[in-house]
Amino acid sequence: MVKSGTIILNTAARLLMPLQLLFSVFLLLRGHDEPGGGFIAGLVAAGAFTLYLFAFGVSATKEVLRMVDPRDLIGVGLLLGMISVLPAWFMGQPFLTAQWWTIPIIDFKASTPLIFDVGVYFAVLGSVTGMVMSLMEVDKDEP
Amino acid sequence: MQLAVLMGFLLAASSPLLHRWFGQRTSLVLALFPAGLAAWLALQAPEVIENGSLLLAWQWVPSLGISLTFLLDGLSLLFGLLITVIGACVLVYAGGYLKDHPDLARFHIALVAFMVSMLGLVLADGLFTLFIFWELTSITSYLLIGFNHSDIEARKSARQGLFVTVAGGLALMAGLVLLGIASGSWSLAEILSADADLREHALYTPMLICLLLAAFTKSAQFPFHFWLPNAMAAPTPVSAYLHSATMVKAGIYLLARLHPELGGTALWVGILSVVGATTMLVGAFLAIHHTNIKKLLAYSTIMTLGTLTMLLGIGSEYAMTAFVTFLLAHSLYKGALFMVAGILDHETGTKDVTQMGGLRPVMPITATIALVAALSFAGVPPLLGFIGKELMLESVLGADRFQMLLVLFAFVAAILTIAVAFIVALRPFYGKRYQTPLEPHEAPLSMLVGPALLALGSLLLGLVPAMLGGDALLTSAATAVAGHTTEVTLSLWYGVNIALIMSMVSLGLGFWLFKRWDSVRGRLSILNPVMRRGPEAGYESMMNGIVHLSEWQTRLLQNGYMRNYILVMLITLIALIGNSILLRHSPQFAFDLDVRFHEAAVVGCMAMGALFATISRSRLGAVVSVGVMGFSIALIFILFSAPDLAITQLLVETLTVILLVLVLFRLPRFSNLSTSFERIRDGIVAATMGILICMLIMTSWSIQQFEPISTYMIENSVPLAHGLNIVNVILVDYRALDTLGEMFVLALAAIGVIAMLKLRHGEGLPSENGDGKNGEKRNAAITKEPYDG
Numbered sequence: 001m002v003k004s005g006t007i008i009l010n011t012a013a014r015l016l017m018p019l020q021l022l023f024s025v026f027l028l029l030r031g032h033d034e035p036g037g038g039f040i041a042g043l044v045a046a047g048a049f050t051l052y053l054f055a056f057g058v059s060a061t062k063e064v065l066r067m068v069d070p071r072d073l074i075g076v077g078l079l080l081g082m083i084s085v086l087p088a089w090f091m092g093q094p095f096l097t098a099q100w101w102t103i104p105i106i107d108f109k110a111s112t113p114l115i116f117d118v119g120v121y122f123a124v125l126g127s128v129t130g131m132v133m134s135l136m137e138v139d140k141d142e143p
Numbered sequence: 144m145q146l147a148v149l150m151g152f153l154l155a156a157s158s159p160l161l162h163r164w165f166g167q168r169t170s171l172v173l174a175l176f177p178a179g180l181a182a183w184l185a186l187q188a189p190e191v192i193e194n195g196s197l198l199l200a201w202q203w204v205p206s207l208g209i210s211l212t213f214l215l216d217g218l219s220l221l222f223g224l225l226i227t228v229i230g231a232c233v234l235v236y237a238g239g240y241l242k243d244h245p246d247l248a249r250f251h252i253a254l255v256a257f258m259v260s261m262l263g264l265v266l267a268d269g270l271f272t273l274f275i276f277w278e279l280t281s282i283t284s285y286l287l288i289g290f291n292h293s294d295i296e297a298r299k300s301a302r303q304g305l306f307v308t309v310a311g312g313l314a315l316m317a318g319l320v321l322l323g324i325a326s327g328s329w330s331l332a333e334i335l336s337a338d339a340d341l342r343e344h345a346l347y348t349p350m351l352i353c354l355l356l357a358a359f360t361k362s363a364q365f366p367f368h369f370w371l372p373n374a375m376a377a378p379t380p381v382s383a384y385l386h387s388a389t390m391v392k393a394g395i396y397l398l399a400r401l402h403p404e405l406g407g408t409a410l411w412v413g414i415l416s417v418v419g420a421t422t423m424l425v426g427a428f429l430a431i432h433h434t435n436i437k438k439l440l441a442y443s444t445i446m447t448l449g450t451l452t453m454l455l456g457i458g459s460e461y462a463m464t465a466f467v468t469f470l471l472a473h474s475l476y477k478g479a480l481f482m483v484a485g486i487l488d489h490e491t492g493t494k495d496v497t498q499m500g501g502l503r504p505v506m507p508i509t510a511t512i513a514l515v516a517a518l519s520f521a522g523v524p525p526l527l528g529f530i531g532k533e534l535m536l537e538s539v540l541g542a543d544r545f546q547m548l549l550v551l552f553a554f555v556a557a558i559l560t561i562a563v564a565f566i567v568a569l570r571p572f573y574g575k576r577y578q579t580p581l582e583p584h585e586a587p588l589s590m591l592v593g594p595a596l597l598a599l600g601s602l603l604l605g606l607v608p609a610m611l612g613g614d615a616l617l618t619s620a621a622t623a624v625a626g627h628t629t630e631v632t633l634s635l636w637y638g639v640n641i642a643l644i645m646s647m648v649s650l651g652l653g654f655w656l657f658k659r660w661d662s663v664r665g666r667l668s669i670l671n672p673v674m675r676r677g678p679e680a681g682y683e684s685m686m687n688g689i690v691h692l693s694e695w696q697t698r699l700l701q702n703g704y705m706r707n708y709i710l711v712m713l714i715t716l717i718a719l720i721g722n723s724i725l726l727r728h729s730p731q732f733a734f735d736l737d738v739r740f741h742e743a744a745v746v747g748c749m750a751m752g753a754l755f756a757t758i759s760r761s762r763l764g765a766v767v768s769v770g771v772m773g774f775s776i777a778l779i780f781i782l783f784s785a786p787d788l789a790i791t792q793l794l795v796e797t798l799t800v801i802l803l804v805l806v807l808f809r810l811p812r813f814s815n816l817s818t819s820f821e822r823i824r825d826g827i828v829a830a831t832m833g834i835l836i837c838m839l840i841m842t843s844w845s846i847q848q849f850e851p852i853s854t855y856m857i858e859n860s861v862p863l864a865h866g867l868n869i870v871n872v873i874l875v876d877y878r879a880l881d882t883l884g885e886m887f888v889l890a891l892a893a894i895g896v897i898a899m900l901k902l903r904h905g906e907g908l909p910s911e912n913g914d915g916k917n918g919e920k921r922n923a924a925i926t927k928e929p930y931d932g
Binding site: 031032033034035036037038039040043044046047050054071074075077078081082084085095096098100109111113114116117119120123124126127128130131132134135136137138 | 787790791794797798805809864867870871874879880882883886887889890892893896
């Protein structure tokens with residue numbers, strides 16, 4: 001049903017996807033202080049892949065994703081979410097207490113909320129992309 | 144000790160590994176564990192007997208005040224010793240009984256896990272811990288009853304036992320919570336030593352009823368007794384251990400444990416004596432109906448459990464002495480008899496006592512063990528059972544209330560019990576030799592050690608009660624049950640009194656009944672139609688009723704049509720919110736018309752979108768107009784300076800439209816399926832919902848019950864969470880646990896959608912769900928964003 005191959009869409013998608021992905025990472029990292037965050041960033045990234053899907057179809061998008069299956073991304077996201085819980089335990093603090101470390105040379109604030117946010121990012125990205133992709137896969141195979 | 148119990152679970156888990164190392168000898172290796180525990184308990188005995196009780200403190204969840212503290216006093220010591228000693232015997236026995244069984248490892252897992260759960264139950268000091276171990280015994284018992292899981296009867300019996308005991312477990316939880324509230328403590332040791340009298344407390348009656356329900360279901364009291372005979376579907380070692388010696392006594396343990404604090408009131412005495420005596424009589428009466436040796440023993444166990452309950456109900460000092468003696472005697476002889484029953488079943492291939500006879504020459508050791516145990520069971524001197532029965536009759540004669548009833552019941556039950564004892568022990572071994580399915584021969588040593596030890600215990604403790612510290616242990620246990628010092632001195636001769644005369648007369652009558660058993664059984668069979676209407680029939684029809692009810696409500700509420708789900712949800716919401724707003728608060732519905740032009744314009748856009756979506760005759764048009772609504776909402780967010788929300792709304796809206804469009808092409812033609820009545824009904828529900836939500840927002844604006852939490856969050860977002868974006872700080876820090884949960888929800892929804900699509904894709908199912916349900920489902924999944932800011 002989705003006719004891939006219109007030249008404007010193709011060109012735009014090819015140009016926009018890397019930009020959108022970059023923008024999503026930007027949103028993810030600045031999320032703690034400015035509007036943004038893992039959920040929004042995940043949606044933007046999912047939007048990028050969805051655009052690519054519309055333009056080039058499922059198999060081309062799978063090639064772009066290489067070995068990564070969106071469903072694995074869901075798992076990775078949940079795993080990161082759970083991992084971010086652990087450091088507080090080792091510090092003897094209640095579950096999910098945020099831990100902050102400053103990485104000295106680049107003066108970067110690393111923290112468990114950031115890891116958690118990355119987890120949200122992947123979970124959202126994986127979920128949405130997975131759903132869209134499997135929807136389009138079903139379409140592809142039907143007359 | 145706590146470590147030992149926890150280690151026990153580890154041991155249970157590692158028993159498959161042990162099997163690889165020790166093969167058939169695993170049972171012996173595992174038996175070392177309860178034997179060691181028994182030795183440890185025996186070493187603690189002098190201190191416990193001297194001081195009354197011993198507290199082994201161990202913090203578990205300090206923040207919730209839950210501890211794994213163990214309370215070791217006379218009662219728990221007696222129970223603990225029974226559990227460990229009989230546990231060791233049963234494990235050795237099971238090694239022989241289930242020899243070469245392919246699932247022996249699985250059996251060991253459940254049995255050892257049960258053993259430590261039971262031990263934890265009788266040692267627990269905290270009410271929570273008690274409850275947890277109680278439930279663990281129910282679950283392990285379920286696994287053990289259903290051990291032969293390919294047998295439908297075994298599965299059914301296991302489920303029945305589980306339902307009955309777990310229903311009791313729920314009552315226990317309620318009862319323990321009430322107990323904790325009433326006494327202000329969650330520790331048994333504190334409750335037992337507190338001065339406050341719980342009997343006067345307002346919560347006494349509900350608490351007692353809950354706790355009694357728990358105890359009665361677990362200990363198979365009438366009318367909940369029916370699960371125990373059915374539980375005989377379990378392998379015989381399990382019956383010997385769980386369903387005679389230990390688990391079924393958990394309820395009795397609970398009653399005995401709480402007797403000093405809750406016992407003695409009219410309610411307690413009334414319920415316990417009457418229910419106990421009834422159970423006693425019913426159990427003994429039903430026992431002689433059966434020819435299956437395990438059923439015979441099961442019903443006689445019910446009879447014993449009834450007796451124990453009755454003794455707790457009577458509550459006199461004599462009754463306490465009788466209680467502990469009877470408890471000990473029963474565990475010893477009934478454990479032995481069950482194992483003998485298992486040997487008979489194992490060696491002859493039948494469980495029917497009428498099909499056995501004259502086996503003594505081939506299995507002399509088994510016959511001797513059976514004889515000793517049965518004589519104790521029947522209450523023949525000089526065995527421990529005799530002392531127990533003597534004391535029991537004596538305390539019944541001294542009962543304050545219902546004396547005549549109790550004496551009558553006890554006397555009849557005693558006669559029937561004696562008949563059962565002779566049937567089990569004499570019938571298979573003496574008289575004419577029958578042809579049995581297997582050629583009988585003496586059991587292997589591993590199956591004889593356990594019952595022999597228990598029978599020997601019955602004999603020695605009867606002859607020389609002071610030996611092995613029997614008297615001291617029972618004194619300590621009786622003291623714990625009575626709540627004050629109760630001296631127990633067992634002796635075979637209390638002089639010629641009414642109890643002794645009753646005992647002797649019942650022996651004679653019992654033997655007579657045994658001789659005429661076959662004809663009596665024939666005559667009793669006319670009662671069969673009545674039996675079938677017993678409590679078990681009630682249980683069956685209740686369970687069927689539940690199934691029917693759930694079928695009916697599933698058909699009604701979960702019929703697979705998205706539109707019905709939404710309708711049900713909305714109506715429920717309207718009922719709940721409407722009830723709360725209209726009845727509890729004064730609803731506000733006033734408009735403060737201070738709106739700017741551009742705000743009104745955006746709201747107008749939204750209204751138009753909503754309206755067009757409902758009347759549009761093109762599906763694409765409807766989707767787009769829903770989109771218009773969504774984007775207008777995003778605009779509102781921007782106008783009221785919530786950029787995060789606005790971005791999220793825009794993105795979600797975009798993706799929703801994309802998903803909807805993808806789905807649209809797969810749907811059948813847009814047609815008018817609903818009647819005008821349905822449309823009007825839906826319209827009314829939707830409008831009511833809208834007005835109600837509007838009212839809710841306006842009302843909640845005027846109600847300020849708590850200080851808004853946002854102030855705290857705004858003030859602390861930089862100092863505590865190092866973030867300026869409060870929305871994000873809430874998501875990943877303040878409310879990270881919520882977000883984590885929502886991540887899982889999102890992931891599950893996505894996996895569900897993918898799986899559903901792949902399933903249809905893979906199996907090529909006809910598109911029976913192609914009526915819009917799928918699309919709506921996906922829509923519901925994607926709009927369920929993890930966002931609560």
